[in-house]
Amino acid sequence: MDVSIRFRREMDKGLCRDTNPTAAVRMLPTFVLSTPDGTEQGEFLALDLGGANFRVLLVKVMADGEQKVEMENQIYDIPEHLMRGSGTELFDHIADCLANFLEKLGIKDKKLPLGFTFSFPCQQTKLDESVLLSWTKAFKSSGVEGKDVVSLLRKSIKKRGVRTGTNACYMEQMRNIELLDADEGRMCVNTEWGAFGDDGTLEDLRTDIDREIDAGSLNPGKQLFEKMISGMYMGELVRLILVRMTREQLLFQAKTTAELLTTGSFKTSYIYGIDNENNEEGLASAEKVLRGLNLDPSVEDCIATQRVCQIVSTRAAHLCAATLVAVLRQIRDNKAAEKLRTTIGVDGSVYKNHPEFSRRLHKMVRRLVPDCDVRFLQSQCGSGKGAAMVTAVAYRLAAQNAERQRILDTMCLSREQLLEVKRRMSEEMVRGLSKQTHEQASVKMLPAYVRSTPDGTEHGDFLALDLGGSSFRVLLVQVQSGQRHKAKMQQKIYSIPQETMQGTGEELFDHIVDCIAAFLEYMGMKGASLPLGFTFSFPCHQSRLDQGILLKWTKGFKASGCEGHDVILLLKDAVRRRQEFDLNFVAVVNDTVGTMMTCGYEDPKCEVGLIVGTGTNACYMEEMSNIELVEGNEGRMSINMEWGAFGDNGELDDFCTRFDHIVDDSSNNPGKQRYEKMISGMYLGEIVRNVLIDFTSKGLLFRGKLSERLKTWGIFATKFLSQIESDRLAMRQIRSILQHLGLTSSTIDDSVLVKEVCSVVARRAAQLCGAGLAAVVDRMRENRNLNQFSVTVGVDGTLYKTHPHFSSIMQETLQDLAPQCQVTFQKSEDGSGKGAALITAVACRIKSEGQH
Numbered sequence: 032m033d034v035s036i037r038f039r040r041e042m043d044k045g046l047c048r049d050t051n052p053t054a055a056v057r058m059l060p061t062f063v064l065s066t067p068d069g070t071e072q073g074e075f076l077a078l079d080l081g082g083a084n085f086r087v088l089l090v091k092v093m094a095d096g097e098q099k100v101e102m103e104n105q106i107y108d109i110p111e112h113l114m115r116g117s118g119t120e121l122f123d124h125i126a127d128c129l130a131n132f133l134e135k136l137g138i139k140d141k142k143l144p145l146g147f148t149f150s151f152p153c154q155q156t157k158l159d160e161s162v163l164l165s166w167t168k169a170f171k172s173s174g175v176e177g178k179d180v181v182s183l184l185r186k187s188i189k190k191r192g193v194r195t196g197t198n199a200c201y202m203e204q205m206r207n208i209e210l211l212d213a214d215e216g217r218m219c220v221n222t223e224w225g226a227f228g229d230d231g232t233l234e235d236l237r238t239d240i241d242r243e244i245d246a247g248s249l250n251p252g253k254q255l256f257e258k259m260i261s262g263m264y265m266g267e268l269v270r271l272i273l274v275r276m277t278r279e280q281l282l283f284q285a286k287t288t289a290e291l292l293t294t295g296s297f298k299t300s301y302i303y304g305i306d307n308e309n310n311e312e313g314l315a316s317a318e319k320v321l322r323g324l325n326l327d328p329s330v331e332d333c334i335a336t337q338r339v340c341q342i343v344s345t346r347a348a349h350l351c352a353a354t355l356v357a358v359l360r361q362i363r364d365n366k367a368a369e370k371l372r373t374t375i376g377v378d379g380s381v382y383k384n385h386p387e388f389s390r391r392l393h394k395m396v397r398r399l400v401p402d403c404d405v406r407f408l409q410s411q412c413g414s415g416k417g418a419a420m421v422t423a424v425a426y427r428l429a430a431q432n433a434e435r436q437r438i439l440d441t442m443c444l445s446r447e448q449l450l451e452v453k454r455r456m457s458e459e460m461v462r463g464l465s466k467q468t469h470e471q472a473s474v475k476m477l478p479a480y481v482r483s484t485p486d487g488t489e490h491g492d493f494l495a496l497d498l499g500g501s502s503f504r505v506l507l508v509q510v511q512s513g514q515r516h517k518a519k520m521q522q523k524i525y526s527i528p529q530e531t532m533q534g535t536g537e538e539l540f541d542h543i544v545d546c547i548a549a550f551l552e553y554m555g556m557k558g559a560s561l562p563l564g565f566t567f568s569f570p571c572h573q574s575r576l577d578q579g580i581l582l583k584w585t586k587g588f589k590a591s592g593c594e595g596h597d598v599i600l601l602l603k604d605a606v607r608r609r610q611e612f613d614l615n616f617v618a619v620v621n622d623t624v625g626t627m628m629t630c631g632y633e634d635p636k637c638e639v640g641l642i643v644g645t646g647t648n649a650c651y652m653e654e655m656s657n658i659e660l661v662e663g664n665e666g667r668m669s670i671n672m673e674w675g676a677f678g679d680n681g682e683l684d685d686f687c688t689r690f691d692h693i694v695d696d697s698s699n700n701p702g703k704q705r706y707e708k709m710i711s712g713m714y715l716g717e718i719v720r721n722v723l724i725d726f727t728s729k730g731l732l733f734r735g736k737l738s739e740r741l742k743t744w745g746i747f748a749t750k751f752l753s754q755i756e757s758d759r760l761a762m763r764q765i766r767s768i769l770q771h772l773g774l775t776s777s778t779i780d781d782s783v784l785v786k787e788v789c790s791v792v793a794r795r796a797a798q799l800c801g802a803g804l805a806a807v808v809d810r811m812r813e814n815r816n817l818n819q820f821s822v823t824v825g826v827d828g829t830l831y832k833t834h835p836h837f838s839s840i841m842q843e844t845l846q847d848l849a850p851q852c853q854v855t856f857q858k859s860e861d862g863s864g865k866g867a868a869l870i871t872a873v874a875c876r877i878k879s880e881g882q883h
């Protein structure tokens with residue numbers, strides 16, 4: 032347990048950017064980001080260097096979902112002199128072996144992808160670039176350390192014209208690998224645990240025998256943990272112990288032999304025969320080995336030798352278990368899992384050939400982490416197949432990334448495209464304002480009859496309704512003159528059931544009046560007759576403040592018998608039907624105008640209102656001289672742009688993707704509100720859902736498994752976009768959102784991709800919104816013949832307020848496309864209902880001034 036805890040500390044040092052350079056356990060990123068998902072296919076070559084044997088392999092991977100792999104391999108010798116010679120000779124030899132292999136298989140002309148298992152500590156900067164940090168085991172070729180082994184191999188192959196240690200790797204969360212900037216997904220980390228203890232962490236456990244081995248090794252002071260547990264040194268450990276015991280007259284009548292004193296004379300493979308459950312066989316094997324070393328062992332000597340072998344290999348198995356457990360704990364903590372269920376792929380001659388090693392390792396692992404369900408899977412085909420699989424996965428990932436990027440690129444807008452959106456919006460604004468082209472214009476530029484802002488003399492109680500956003504509110508706003516910032520407000524939120532939104536107009540307005548009655552009751556003002564301001568967030572033609580002819584429903588509303596009607600009259604009729612109270616209908620305003628007024632009450636420079644919520648829209652103060660639909664040229668009046676309809680005449684067709692068309696076709700107003708359907712909260716989730724369906728159907732996501740729930744309209748609520756993109760949300764939380772959507776088998780990689788889709792869709796929405804706003808503020812600047820123009824925009828809407836990046840991306844785009852405008856954004860805290868009440872207060876003041 033203590034060794035395991037020490038190793039865990041070393042792992043953290045290796046993962047941490049500051050301590051990595053001096054960490055003994057280097058925790059090297061491998062740039063292997065994913066494990067096979069069964070869709071890999073193709074033929075791959077693999078080289079496997081560094082274990083007991085050097086292999087060249089041809090691996091055929093079939094994407095038949097059965098993980099079937101066909102393999103041909105050839106073992107080639109790496110002569111000792113090449114291990115210690117020059118690196119060029121070593122890599123030329125490797126290239127020769129490869130050429131020989133290709134020749135044999137008659138595939139010399141095939142240009143196959145190659146995976147290279149190079150089992151030495153390497154600093155990788157990408158999957159196919161790997162700099163050797165230091166040789167280990169029996170290798171010491173010159174001119175290789177500090178070099179990229181892939182380019183050395185490439186050079187030899189171009190020229191050509193074609194082991195025994197211990198280590199572990201595991202899939203680590205990217206956010207824990209401080210050497211890399213990425214935060215999302217996982218990457219395989221090569222722990223290089225052979226070097227555990229090189230910084231003295233194991234000094235209290237290392238014995239004099241360990242120090243003797245190290246002193247006699249090719250790399251003293253290095254790979255100390257490896258020298259305590261791996262096959263290259265296990266035999267030598269036993270030999271040195273036998274020598275020590277002999278010299279202390281404990282064995283072989285204190286007589287050593289030249290063989291016993293020869294380094295490496297006691298092979299690790301000897302231990303496999305001696306440290307045998309079947310004692311008899313083990314002792315016989317011990318005697319045979321000792322006689323082979325020219326010793327004349329007694330039975331006691333054989334028993335003692337067997338005991339030494341048991342102790343050396345048991346220590347190795349237990350130490351290996353301790354470090355393995357540290358890795359298992361790291362994975363469990365990363366997953367925040369109660370119980371970890373995982374499989375460990377194992378290879379190596381000691382694990383495979385030592386009769387007791389694996390049992391002892393498994394047993395100690397289970398003792399140290401009884402709460403983990405660990406399966407050990409012995410690799411049958413060596414890591415060469417693994418290298419081929421890594422190559423196959425890399426190929427699959429590369430192909431999938433390319434396809435995903437190709438699709439996502441259709442949703443990325445360039446600066447030129449955004450400038451074009453701005454230009455076309457400006458053009459449509461002019462067409463909307465002009466009497467001649469107003470009817471055809473997609474952006475209706477509706478006069479809103481708000482021309483002045485409160486002057487502080489307003490006072491009284493006002494009722495306000497706020498319909499059209501994600502919730503319906505009834506408000507009482509009490510305005511005291513001279514108390515500019517102290518308008519008191521009480522409000523209650525009421526729901527508008529879907530069937531009421533899409534029923535008859537009478538039912539809808541009767542429901543609204545029911546809510547007013549309930550509110551007056553709740554406020555103890557039953558029967559009160561107050562001036563009313565009505566925020567009605569839909570396109571209305573107005574010829575005065577207290578009239579609003581509904582042009583068309585948008586968002587989720589479709590109540591019959593309303594379009595083409597004055598909504599004030601519809602409300603009046605409903606009040607009349609109820610016969611319980613009366614109201615003084617003073618104003619109907621759009622939520623953008625209400626929001627502008629609410630913020631304008633605090634900041635007189637607020638002359639633009641913006642909503643990015645269920646729907647999207649903007650209003651601003653336009654020169655009366657430009658509003659051809661209204662008489663008079665003096666001063667300014669607010670214009671409800673209804674920019675949600677921008678694109679309904681095809682202005683955005685060259686920016687629309689097939690996902691936008693799918694969302695529009697499945698909406699309740701196809702062909703309408705095209706700009707809104709690329710920006711607002713009611714639709715962003717749907718765009719994402721359709722991209723995810725497309726990716727899944729192409730096998731680029733969720734392993735191609737499409738869940739029924741994901742096929743459900745509206746299931747991917749836009750709030751998920753905001754949650755998924757929040758920096759605080761860990762990948763596993765994204766996974767729980769996906770599980771909620773019935774995507775129970777999603778992987779971390781899937782979560783990373785879903786997050787990327789959400790960010791691409793939200794980024795485009797924010798940029799399009801920024802381009803539209805740039806057209807508005809630049810027009811106001813030109814209207815006022817200003818070189819520099821500063822203005823405040825009052826903004827409201829759930830998407831703008833809750834999405835972690837929408838507002839900043841929109842403001843960046845606005846600043847870039849309208850650099851001569853300094854725009855301040857003021858979030859409306861009180862909603863547009865207050866604005867409607869203030870507009871009502873102003874209208875009442877003007878009316879009462881007019882009567883005196």
Ligand code: 0WK
Pocket residue numbers: 497498499500501502566568622625642643644645646712827828829830861862863864
């Ligand atoms: C709050 C305003 C309301 C507006 C809404 C828009 O008071 O008038 O319609 O914001 O945001 P949503 O609720 O659609 O997200």
Ligand code: BGC
Pocket residue numbers: 499500567568569570585586621622623642644645646647648649673675707
């Ligand atoms: C409506 C606008 C409203 C906007 C924001 C749009 O669908 O047409 O009138 O301002 O949503 O709520």
